[in-house]
Amino acid sequence: MSFKKAAVLACALFAAGASLTNAQARDVLRVGTEPTFAPFEFLDTKTKEFAGFDIDLIRAVADKAGYDVHILNMGFDALLPALMTDTIDVVASGMSITPERAERVDFTKPYYKTGLSMLVRKSDAEKYTQFSHLEGRPIAVQIGTTGADKAKSIKDAKVTAFNTTSDAFMALSTGSADAVILDRPVIGYFLKSQPRLAKKLQLQPTMEDAASFGFAVKKGNTALLEKLNKAYDELEASGEAKKIFDKWFAE
Template structure:
């Protein structure tokens, strides 16, 4: 009796172990990606509710090259992305995230996949009042919380920066004359000016601020995934897929590979 009971326990243990292995294998086939989908043209929700954009298409292509059967892109607040990565709710982040020394202390970054810069949007009626970025020093500014745009705005106007959860909210505040300028990544600013009716009466100060490189973030302990992502990115750059995705969303020649 005791022998049979012990055998049954072993059988159950084996079944459980196999179940765990199967679950682990299935889990490994899906790459869980965190993003903040209000940042067109990098990541945003299409009319049907699906997530799309340059970052979304790029990580899907990288995931395929890396051998994943499925790439699941999850939408969450920008300032919640790194905490979600640290607690294993997601495997990686692609969200137009600038590689900074502060972030690099918490996460590991892939090779840069995009080079950007910051610019400032103001109301057209104020273009003579604010001909240069420095002319906005000490003025009320808007930006998205947790971004390098917010950090730069704070250096221009310490204590006078309104930080919003999304960029559209920052743009709306500018239009409502709640701030004098929006500091943001230039590609996002240009997309806003070109694609939305809400940009009427808004213009860009003709000055590019700090050059920034975007990277894909992973947990510092996940070196295997980092290597897979870097290898996948390199393959896309070599076979022309990266260029095709870039030109689709920016209508320009890539500034970095």
């Protein structure tokens, strides 16, 4: 082959490769989050990367919908204004779906249901199935939480408020409390990260003050909303969504 023919062939191959690369290029989905809500979103101190249930799930949903993801760190109060002004495309930040927020933005179908739940020892699982069953019993909570407020509303309950969730869980493990009342995802994350203690404890199915989390998009952006919902449905059908859940939570 002559030098001229070789050069022409090389140019043709380069052009074909460039066209293929351009054809494979994907749009970038700008995702806003406040990474201070583990295990949903946080900054991994080792890798310095964004991590968490929401982060894994939105990456998987976006990938299934044909997008690459760029995560933007911002305050929680700034998320919806950023969405409404096209600074970001999606909010993935443990955001509850409320009527007030739904007036300003559109939400995907719920991907997580949260609320107050109770953790007990497995030996007491049949004894304490409802919050009312804790009347007069010692309960451990974290100070300043909605779980603490709930415990104080239970008749004659002996409530001990701790500075950290770890101390509350330890009180239950050592027998100085009969239950811990906290947000369900906090309990689920504890059980996942502490398998040795989890063997003796039971997260009860009862839940109060239930709320659902959803990803938010700009009001009226039905095209993106439909893509995200379709992608999530496919992840649920394939079992991938459940795998992501199981990575972060224990039920």
